[in-house]
Amino acid sequence: MILRHIARHALRDVVRDGRVRWCAAIVGALLLAALLAGASEQRRVAAEHASAARLSRETWLGQAAKDPHTAAHYGSYVFKPRGPLTLLDNGVNPYTGAAAWLEAHKQNEFQFRSAQDSSSVARLGQLTAAGTLQLLIPLLIVLLAFTKFAGDREDGTLRQVLAQGVSPPRLAIGTLAGVATALALVLLPAALIGGLALAWTAGGPAMAGVGWRLAALALIYCGYFGIYLIVGLAASAALPRSSHVLAALLAFWVLNSLLVPRAAVDVSRRLHPSQTAFDMSEGVRRDTYDGLPIHEYNVRRADDLRTRLLTQYGVRRVEDLPVNFRGMDYLEREAHSNQVWDEYYGQLRASFAQQTRVQNLAGFAAPLLAVRSMSMALAGTDLHHHQHFADAAETYRRGLVLTMNSELAYADGSARRGAYAADTSLWKSVPDFEYDGPTIGWALRHARLNVLSLLVWLCAAPVALAFSVRRMHAE
Amino acid sequence: MIVRHLLAHELRLLTRSRTAPTALFLMALTTAYGAYDGACAASERHSTHERIRRAQADIDAEVDRALARLASRGDPRPALELAGMAWYLFQPEGAVAPAPHIDPRRPEAAASEWVGARYALLPDAPLAALAVGQSDLHPSYSRVSIRTRPVLTNADEIENPINLLSGRFDLAFALTFCWPLLVLPLLYNVLSEDRENGTLGLVASQPVSRRRLIAARVALRVGAAATVTVVTAIGVLLVCGAVPGGYIGTATLAWTIAVAATAAFWTGLALAANVTHWRSATNAVALTACWLGSVVIAPAVIGEVAGALRPVPSRVELLNEIRIAGNIQSGELNALMTAFFEAYPDISPTRTSADTTALRGLAQQEAVNRRIDPIVARYRSAIRDQERLVQTLSYLVPPLLVHEALTNVAGTATARCRRFAEALDEYHRQWTAYYAPLVHARVSMTSRHYAEAPRFVFTDDQPGWRGRAGKLLAAVVAAGLGLMTVALWFVPRSSVLRG
Numbered sequence: 024m025i026l027r028h029i030a031r032h033a034l035r036d037v038v039r040d041g042r043v044r045w046c047a048a049i050v051g052a053l054l055l056a057a058l059l060a061g062a063s064e065q066r067r068v069a070a071e072h073a074s075a076a077r078l079s080r081e082t083w084l085g086q087a088a089k090d091p092h093t094a095a096h097y098g099s100y101v102f103k104p105r106g107p108l109t110l111l112d113n114g115v116n117p118y119t120g121a122a123a124w125l126e127a128h129k130q131n132e133f134q135f136r137s138a139q140d141s142s143s144v145a146r147l148g149q150l151t152a153a154g155t156l157q158l159l160i161p162l163l164i165v166l167l168a169f170t171k172f173a174g175d176r177e178d179g180t181l182r183q184v185l186a187q188g189v190s191p192p193r194l195a196i197g198t199l200a201g202v203a204t205a206l207a208l209v210l211l212p213a214a215l216i217g218g219l220a221l222a223w224t225a226g227g228p229a230m231a232g233v234g235w236r237l238a239a240l241a242l243i244y245c246g247y248f249g250i251y252l253i254v255g256l257a258a259s260a261a262l263p264r265s266s267h268v269l270a271a272l273l274a275f276w277v278l279n280s281l282l283v284p285r286a287a288v289d290v291s292r293r294l295h296p297s298q299t300a301f302d303m304s305e306g307v308r309r310d311t312y313d314g315l316p317i318h319e320y321n322v323r324r325a326d327d328l329r330t331r332l333l334t335q336y337g338v339r340r341v342e343d344l345p346v347n348f349r350g351m352d353y354l355e356r357e358a359h360s361n362q363v364w365d366e367y368y369g370q371l372r373a374s375f376a377q378q379t380r381v382q383n384l385a386g387f388a389a390p391l392l393a394v395r396s397m398s399m400a401l402a403g404t405d406l407h408h409h410q411h412f413a414d415a416a417e418t419y420r421r422g423l424v425l426t427m428n429s430e431l432a433y434a435d436g437s438a439r440r441g442a443y444a445a446d447t448s449l450w451k452s453v454p455d456f457e458y459d460g461p462t463i464g465w466a467l468r469h470a471r472l473n474v475l476s477l478l479v480w481l482c483a484a485p486v487a488l489a490f491s492v493r494r495m496h497a498e
Numbered sequence: 499m500i501v502r503h504l505l506a507h508e509l510r511l512l513t514r515s516r517t518a519p520t521a522l523f524l525m526a527l528t529t530a531y532g533a534y535d536g537a538c539a540a541s542e543r544h545s546t547h548e549r550i551r552r553a554q555a556d557i558d559a560e561v562d563r564a565l566a567r568l569a570s571r572g573d574p575r576p577a578l579e580l581a582g583m584a585w586y587l588f589q590p591e592g593a594v595a596p597a598p599h600i601d602p603r604r605p606e607a608a609a610s611e612w613v614g615a616r617y618a619l620l621p622d623a624p625l626a627a628l629a630v631g632q633s634d635l636h637p638s639y640s641r642v643s644i645r646t647r648p649v650l651t652n653a654d655e656i657e658n659p660i661n662l663l664s665g666r667f668d669l670a671f672a673l674t675f676c677w678p679l680l681v682l683p684l685l686y687n688v689l690s691e692d693r694e695n696g697t698l699g700l701v702a703s704q705p706v707s708r709r710r711l712i713a714a715r716v717a718l719r720v721g722a723a724a725t726v727t728v729v730t731a732i733g734v735l736l737v738c739g740a741v742p743g744g745y746i747g748t749a750t751l752a753w754t755i756a757v758a759a760t761a762a763f764w765t766g767l768a769l770a771a772n773v774t775h776w777r778s779a780t781n782a783v784a785l786t787a788c789w790l791g792s793v794v795i796a797p798a799v800i801g802e803v804a805g806a807l808r809p810v811p812s813r814v815e816l817l818n819e820i821r822i823a824g825n826i827q828s829g830e831l832n833a834l835m836t837a838f839f840e841a842y843p844d845i846s847p848t849r850t851s852a853d854t855t856a857l858r859g860l861a862q863q864e865a866v867n868r869r870i871d872p873i874v875a876r877y878r879s880a881i882r883d884q885e886r887l888v889q890t891l892s893y894l895v896p897p898l899l900v901h902e903a904l905t906n907v908a909g910t911a912t913a914r915c916r917r918f919a920e921a922l923d924e925y926h927r928q929w930t931a932y933y934a935p936l937v938h939a940r941v942s943m944t945s946r947h948y949a950e951a952p953r954f955v956f957t958d959d960q961p962g963w964r965g966r967a968g969k970l971l972a973a974v975v976a977a978g979l980g981l982m983t984v985a986l987w988f989v990p991r992s993s994v995l996r997g
């Protein structure tokens with residue numbers, strides 16, 4: 024009963040505060056604008072990618088009769104699908120590129136990073152629902168919480184409340200409930216609008232377990248807001264003046280939101296530097312040709328291939344081979360270059376993984392990093408999801424190139440040195456690219472460290488509150 | 499005399515409080531880290547560019563060696579109508595000459611990435627350590643060949659996308675984001691504290707102009723902060739060797755002006771808050787809200803507004819259009835070749851398959867370029883329109899101007915990166931214009947031909963990039979001075995000083 028009374032009082036206190044009302048209105052409006060902008064962007068980009076994927080397929084099928092290996096060079100584009108939760112958290116999408124050109128010999132990097140099309144100002148901050156939830160709602164919570172005990176102490180009302188026999192822990196729990204209710208008054212309408220926005224954008228690419236992902240997202244953000252709220256009340260109980268509480272909470276916000284994430288990037292890059300595009304292209308080129316000038320490599324390779332093929336098929340001249348030597352050459356070269364690409368992309372991914380691990384460890388100091396990573400993971404817009412898609416695209420590329428080269432090597436009429444042209448039936452034999460995104464379990468497995476750091480924060484914050492409330496003085 | 503006495507007293511108060519030394523220490527720390535990070539970023543880029551220059555020298559030397567080797571063996575070009583691996587497989591005694599597509603004597607090979615394609619580098623900007631800007635997002639080098647137009651290949655630098663998402667902790671970040679938060683504790687109560695402590699009457703009773711007194715007090719606090727920031731940054735840059743000798747003066751001047759502009763703006767705001775009736779705590783909240791609005795919310799809102807009013811067609815859309823434009827069917831190709839030979843009557847049709855392939859490639863590329871030029875131009879124009887709008891809107895938010903000015907001075911602004919992309923496209927045009935006639939004439943390439951091939955040149959002295967930085971900083975200083983003037987004008991009238 025007393026708890027309900029305290030909660031109601033805290034809620035009334037917050038709702039009557041004009042500054043809080045204004046701030047809540049501004050943050051609510053920004054969240055709303057972010058959701059609507061995200062939904063509109065979501066519909067536009069999803070339609071654009073669907074149309075581009077269709078066009079890519081039509082272009083592939085519409086090729087004239089030609090050498091299959093030439094067709095493999097002509098290649099095809101795949102476009103990263105934009106899952107429904109992207110409207111909430113765009114994650115690393117603006118920095119990963121949206122399309123990959125799949126062609127023979129090369130595992131191309133994804134192209135067309137949308138961030139490159141944005142203005143320089145956009146780099147400093149973008150209006151997204153995730154950004155609002157991760158940066159602005161915590162500020163609103165700071166505003167809601169900083170006066171709670173410290174302000175009452177300055178007004179002298181804390182002494183009165185405690186004198187009535189209310190135990191500090193009960194007071195803390197009641198206040199927590201009241202402030203959380205006030206916060207819910209801002210967030211629930213936003214959640215409702217977010218739901219409507221999701222419904223409006225339905226019809227785009229499907230996502231496995233989207234309901235569960237959404238529920239987990241809600242849970243994580245609730246946990247994050249809970250951490251801020253509890254830390255805010257703990258600071259309010261521990262520090263003597265509300266101005267000190269505000270300064271401490273703002274310092275925490277600045278460290279958590281701005282300083283630690285950037286510092287973590289710098290530290291992780293220095294500890295685990297990744298190769299540059301130049302180093303990678305030079306390395307791949309060198310290893311593809313065994314470190315030799317291309318002509319010398321070709322001479323050596325031709326000699327080796329000729330000897331092996333003539334021996335294998337028991338003929339004396341290349342012209343007498345029952346297979347097309349070019350197709351055989353491409354098959355072997357492709358297998359070799361795939362190994363080289365695997366090695367270089369493996370190194371690159373290992374350095375990215377180590378960098379990400381360092382940044383995830385920094386999540387123990389700044390919960391934003393943990394929440395941001397989990398939010399991206401659940402929205403399907405983190406680096407792991409990107410790599411999952413890139414792997415699928417690469418598997419498709421290798422299949423496509425293998426089909427083309429095999430046709431050239433073994434198809435009836437493709438032998439000898441004469442030209443061989445395949446037709447539409449071969450293009451049609453390559454299935455359209457289809458992509459099944461990973462499950463929520465897969466996403467969370469890759470975010471284990473983030474889950475752990477968030478749990479540590481969720482356990483430590485109440486302990487800090489209990490500790491500071493127990494030592495709370497009325498004056 | 500009395501001002502000096504009051505200033506000495508003020509200095510004593512500041513040094514004995516915990517706030518000022520802490521704020522100044524944190525300022526020095528964030529500035530030093532920002533300078534160090536910027537220096538590292540600039541050094542990484544410089545070292546990559548050095549490796550590329552060495553690789554280019556190796557490529558040139560290899561071409562010379564190959565030409566000399568071929569020349570020493572007479573003209574070993576066999577009249578084989580073969581290409582690729584067939585070239586090698588059907589010469590059981592071993593191919594002496596390279597296959598046509600990698601033969602350095604053939605102009606189409608010389609112009610391709612197989613043989614003579616050249617690296618184009620965005621020159622290292624001497625003041626790059628001041629701001630990482632967009633240099634981690636946009637490529638600063640590309641190998642330009644006849645076959646691939648840079649605007650289509652879009653070769654990006656490799657970077658962990660999470661790093662790009664978070665951004666770098668450089669000097670521009672330290673000054674725009676951190677510095678105001680650290681200077682505001684020194685300024686938010688410059689007048690209001692006296693009022694709350696009851697010492698205002700005493701201060702007002704001194705035989706000195708109130709404006710002078712307040713100006714001197716503010717100047718002392720901001721001057722200390724600015725000095726620490728300038729000295730620390732330049733000191734770290736010098737220790738790291740991040741600025742070339744001839745540019746130390748320019749770096750110091752640019753950084754000092756940027757700090758002064760930032761200081762002027764936030765001092766103006768703090769003074770404006772102090773001449774109101776607000777309490778110190780309210781001043782602090784209001785100033786923090788201004789900071790939040792200007793560096794966290796405003797960029798997001800400006801980006802959204804600009805995107806809505808001046809939308810840029812996405813690259814996927816661009817790709818679609820280019821793919822459609824470039825999809826030349828075989829029937830069209832024959833017509834294209836006929837038109838090509840009509841356009842270049844000096845070129846005689848050839849029976850050599852390698853020559854035919856080269857000529858067909860040029861004809862096809864010319865046709866595709868004709869089709870996609872308007873698409874690319876429209877796309878670039880849309881981007882320029884949006885950037886112009888963003889720049890105009892940024893004038894509403896002075897801290898963003900400081901950030902933009904620093905990236906301009908550092909040579910890492912979006913505009914420079916985009917000019918590099920356009921320069922690459924232009925270089926590709928020059929490259930093609932040089933090699934196409936050689937392909938048409940079926941010239942046998944020599945070292946002289948290679949030496950005369952166009953070199954990439956990027957000039958930074960396009961009108962306005964440094965001038966623009968000056969204009970931006972002047973706007974911020976003007977905004978700050980305007981705020982200060984208005985606030986100081988209000989001082990004698992303000993009830994704050996009437997106690």
